[in-house]
Amino acid sequence: MAQAPFGVLLANLGTPDEPTPPAVRRYLGQFLWDKRVIDVSRPLWWLILNGFVLRTRPKRVAEAYRGVWQEEGSPLLAIGRRQQRALKARLDAQYGCDVPVELGMTYGNPSMESTANAFRRADVSRILVLPLYPQYSRSTTAAVFDRLADALKPCPALPELRFIRDYHVDDDYIAALAASVREHWEQRGRRNHLLISWHGIPKRYATEGDPYPRQCEATSRALARALGLEDSDWTMTYQSRFGREEWLKPYTDETLKHWDIRAAPGVDVICPGFSADCLETLEEIQEENREYFMDEAGGEDYSYVPALNDRDDHIAMLAGLVARNTRGWE
Structure with a gap:
């Protein structure tokens, strides 16, 4: 089978190699x-990171990973x-x-360097970079750009690159989210x-110009419209804050701890910013926040709607993004 004149890089955040400290x-x-x-001052953050965070946090996080490890x-x-295999099969x-499709992580493995080398071995000279972040943020999408640029520095001949910045209100993306909710209800x-619930970022990042919260709001409104929800039927929050700095509000955990169960004794939770289930959805949302709602707020029913993962409509949507963004490369 002849090879396509381009390859596709699916990029995501990353993961530890093992659930060990x-x-x-x-x-x-x-x-x-x-x-x-x-983005704290490097000397100060080095002391905090190596003197405290990396001494205390790995054991607790490793225990959480063991609970969801497959x-x-x-x-x-x-x-x-x-997702990589399904997208390749659809694109082929x-x-x-033969359309080369590689999975690369910003942190951990498979690294951007190994992904870049795989494309070089396949003689791929045009790469479409598809970060699996529907909403743009400097802390996720921009980090993919930085890591890929670093990985390509040793290349004597740089490939031609196209980069998908976001797809937060793409019609097929919203349709897939709505379908996943309806199927969950059924x-x-x-x-x-x-x-x-959205992954949070420091409030300061948004003040400095990060469009992430605006895009999260746009996706939330589009999903609510697709489901035919009234404003009183849904709420938007932010999860996974880190450190003492103020992050985007309202916070998911605090919202669930103080939920008005008289108005809504049951809640469905969806995390549209995550293209694949991970520690933040399976442990933090599905388990930890469920306890906040059921035990602290006295809720009656709590259910997590899984991420789009490798659903057929999700893979079809990603293939559509590839088709639109590789025009002229066929």
Whole structure:
């Protein structure tokens, strides 16, 4: 089978290699040292990171990873591999040729360097970079750009690159989200309220110009419209804050702890910013925040709507993004 004149890089955040404190320490050391993620003064942050964070956090995070670890590895990696295979199969059929598709992580493995080398071995000179972040943020999408640029520095001949910045209100993306919620309601029943939870960023990043919260709001409104929800039927919050700095509000955990169960004794939770289930959805949302709602707020029913993962409509949407962004490369 002939090879397509381009390759596709699926990029995501990353994961430890093992659910052990040493592996988590290596991963967090790379992740939290990135200035796109934590932009505190380097000498000060080095002392905090190495003197406190990497001494205390890895053991607790490793325990959380052990609770969600799969035979193929972490959920993010296992699902990412399934997404890679499914997208390649669809693109091969769509173009009638071999379309190289690689999975690369900003932190951890498979590294951007290994991905770049795979494309070089396949003689790929045009790469479409598809970060699996529907909403743009400096701490995620921009970090992909930085890491890929670093990985390509040793290349004597740089490939031609196209970069998908975001797809936060793409019609097919919204349709897939809405379909996942409807299917969840059909299979698990429908609760009184839909909570749309997003990964947070420091509030200061948004003040400095990061469009992330505006895009999250736009996606939330589009999803609510697609589901026919009234404003009183859904709420938008932010999860996964880190450190003492103020992050985007309202916070998911505080919202669920103080939920008005008289108005809505049951809640469905969806996290549209995550293209694949991971520690933040399977442990933080599905388990930890469920306890806040049920035990502290006295809620009656709590249900997590899974990420789009390797659903057929999600893969079809990604293939559509590839088709639109590789025009002229066929």
